[in-house]
Amino acid sequence: MHQNQVLEFVKTNATLIALVLLTVALAIADPTFHTARNLSNVARQVTVVGIIGVGMTMVILIAGIDLSVGSVVGVAAVVVTLLMQYGLPAWIAVPAALFSVGGLIGLWNGFWIAHYNIPPFIITLGMLTIGRGIALTLSGGSSIPVADPSFATLGGGYISPSPTMVLLAIAVAIYLITLLRFLGDRKKSAGGVKTKRLSAGFVIAPAGFALAVYVFGGGDGLPVPVAIFVVIAAAGIFVLGYTRFGRRLYAIGGNEEAARLSGIPIYQTKLIVYVIVSLLAALSGILLASRLNGASPNLGTMFELDAIAAVVIGGTSLAGGSGTIGGTIIGALIIGVLNNGMSLLGVSSFYQLIIKGLIISLAVWFDVLQKKR
Amino acid sequence: MSEVVLRMEHITREFPGVRALDNVNFEARSGEVLALVGENGAGKSTLMKVLSGISPFPTYQGDIFIREESKRFYNTRDAEAAGVAIISQEFNLIGELTVAENIFLDRQPTNRLGAIDWRRLNSDTRCLLDELGIPDLEPTDHVRSLTVGKQQMVEIAKALSKRASILVLDEPTSALTDREVADLFRIIRKLKRDGVCMCYISHKMEEIKQIADRVVVLRDGRTIGEVTAIGDIALEQIIARMVGRDIRDMFPGTARRRGEMILQVRNLEVDHPDLPGEKRIKTTSFAAYRGEILGISGLMGSGRTELVSAIFGAWPNATRGDVLVEGARIEIRSPRDAIDHGIALLTEDRKAFGLFLDKSVAFNTTIAALQNISAPWMGVIDAGLERAVTERFVRELGVKTPGIDTAVATLSGGNQQKIILGRWLNTNPKIFILDEPTRGIDIGAKVEIYKLLDRLAADGVAIIIISSELPEILGMSDRILVMNEGAIVSEFTRDNATRETIMEFATGTRRMGE
Secondary structure (H helix, E strand, O other), rough: OOOOHHHHHHHHOOHHHHHHHHHHHHHOOOOOOOOOOHHHHHHHHHHHHHHHHHHHHHHHOOOOOOOOHHHHHHHHHHHHHHHHHHHOOOOHHHHHHHHHHHHHHHHHHHHHHHHHHOOHHHHHHHHHHHHHHHHHHHHHHOOOOOHHHHHHHHHHHHOOOHHHHHHHHHHHHHHHHHHHHHHHHHOOOOOOOOOOOOHHHHHHHHHHHHHHHHHHHOOOOOHHHHHHHHHHHHHHHHHHEEEEEHHHHHHHOHHHHHHHHOOOHHHHHHHHHHHHHHHHHHHHHHHHHHHEEEEEEOOOOOHHHHHEEEHHHHOOOOOOOOOOOOHHHHHHHHHHHHHHHHHOOOOOOHHHHHHHHHHHHHHHHHHHHHOOO | OOOOEEEEEEEEEOOOOOOEEEEEEEEEEEEEEEEEEEEEEEEEEHHHHHHHOOHHHHHEEEEEEOOOOEEEOHHHHHHHHHOOOEEOOOOOOOOOOEEEHHHHOOOOOOOOOOEEEEHHHHHHHHHHHHHHHHEEEEEEOOOHOOOOHHHHHHHHHHHHHHHHHHHHHHOOOOOOOOHHHHHHHHHHHHHHHHHHHHHHHHOOOOHHHHOOOOEEEEEEEEEEEEEEHHHOOOOHHHHHHOOOOOOOOOOOOOOOOOOOOOEEEEEEEEEOOOOOOOOEEEEEEEEEEEEEEEEEEEEEOOOOOHHHHHOOOOOOOOEEEEEEEOOEEEEOOHHHHHOOOOOEEEEOOOOHHHOOOOOEEHHHHHHHHHHHHOOOOOOOOOOOHHHHHHHHHHHHOOOOOEEOOOOOHHHOOHHHHHHHHHHHHOOOOOOOOOOOOOOOHHHHHHHHHHHHHHHHHHHEEEEEEOOOHHHHHHOOOOEEEEEEEEEEEEEEOOOOOOHHHHHHHHHHHHHOOO
């Protein structure tokens, strides 16, 4: 490989490389870090920010922002536990809370932003306060316990090892099919026009699968929220990369006026995006309430910042138009691994905040640097 | 004869691929209005940007002499210090501030504590306005609340407050009412008596006849003929100097057969975005036919772009009137509706309104017709089909690109334009509107685009071309509409159109029936 190519590879995959280095370093520094139990824990912790991050990526792609997701987490958690307090079973309370809280708040945000062109920063900042107020009002300011015991499996349950292995096998199969189709396409058009090179994600995927077998293949198996996160992330990657809707998001973020003149329905698309992010935030809130076996009205405070940080570290441009969910997942993993590692190493939580902030700044600086060349 | 205060010698300015100014020489005297005329893109504004320091010294070659003293302007402040001020088409005023604050922006008189001395600021402004004979303007008025004409006066006052002795006015009347124009001319005449030298850029021949002392014509970045006293030259001669360019053998000369009417626009009106009650497009009707190339000519700001944008659904709430496609009245509330009815619009400013610059050739080619490359269910995109469609257009249009995954920002203007052409061809348009399709692209790509449009017309597409370049309009169109001040003022066939007559109608020198 040429020196230039190496440099280019490092540049385009900087966050992935950072994640790998970080993981290796922590594994060496602390023997408990790479136990299956700890890694499984990390995975579960990452899901909350990760699920919101999938939606936040879409919002930021269209050059928007949603600051209200943390409050949506709180409202959804309070509503779902309250509904069960009123005697509804978990299987009704969950979708009811999901769609009423996530759907309505998303429609509210999306309507103001799409219809009146109000800056999303302002509208969702307003919603951040309103949402927290609703959560505090509904709960009376105190925590609400979970009434339906079956609710706990959603956030705290596991898929036992053997079905997990089956799921992993299916995932490997999908990966291989995609890889083969990709290589086939490349051969077909080998003549005139050059095509994409294999991305680093493809190359590192086998290592990911091996790690997944190690972490989830034994012990308790695959945590349910992690499974839900994987499904949502996969759906997100699919939507952004392979559908008309995904194209519209990149077009709107890239050049909104050109997108409009190309016949893209701006209003409808924006509305849907803000509903999606709110639904995902509500889902996160419900999963969190389930794992904690209760809801506090302050649940989810500052989550919006973690989600935005994950998106930005993952390389999505705040100006819109470029970015991937894969990047966001890497960003969320970096934050998760960092939190976990620093706690294991006994770094004070005060320092943790400083380090996290520095990493976010660094990521944005790097992004700006890349744009300049 | 008064003294020569400004001389520009051998001015040349190059942009990538274009020589915007090519060895321009001219001079202006104190106490005169020198009119600079020429077609759009002839280099008038570029020349004045060089003069006023907006295009600073090393970006051009040549010499500027102010009162026989060689000057090099590295920025507008240098130019102002030498007494040169420019009033651009776009005003540089701050709407939230008062008239006085704008005039003395960053030069406000202060008291001993460094705070602004409001009393002096306002009285100085009052003196200045009185001197100029602008009595009905208060120093404390907020600029935002003023009419465009009054804002123009503020710009002039601001320029003169810096003791400008050379004043450049770039199309000063383009947004003014007749009364405001009269006021402006009164001030210009007063400045003339005071010995100010004014370079006056305008398209409007009537005005030039009224206000200018001498005239110089620019064409293709060169001065055509000498600086001539306005009394010694007929308007027709000025126009002949403006347009007198050979039509090179660029245009496909095939005879086209006009088919049935496909687009009919009836009584279309568009409200002015800034002036309530005014119309940007005045009641307008026209038709386009299959297999015909319809040219729309007119000067910048004549409403050409607004007319076609309105048809394309850009401002559904400001537009009234009927659009009929194939005889049926259609409702166009958005560009999507227009595209669904077989209308395509290639916009004038391809960077701002056309391209997704950091996206790939494939992305840019397919974005307006994603349904062609995706399954109806959930809109899943077929990557193979996407590549096939893109490669077909890349081949057919001769786009030179390293690959279909290359970002379009890295391609040349001509190739970018071809990609947008491909985008619209991919929507299978029945009516294809092109706004300045060849602006800023090289001759080779131009000729290819002309051939393509000719082929499309032969296939039965109705083509509408807007262009500021008269040779292009004359060379391509079967029929020509001329616009002036938001209305279609005349119509020509290929045979009875000449550059001179089109220019006369476009500049408002001649009106229907004359």
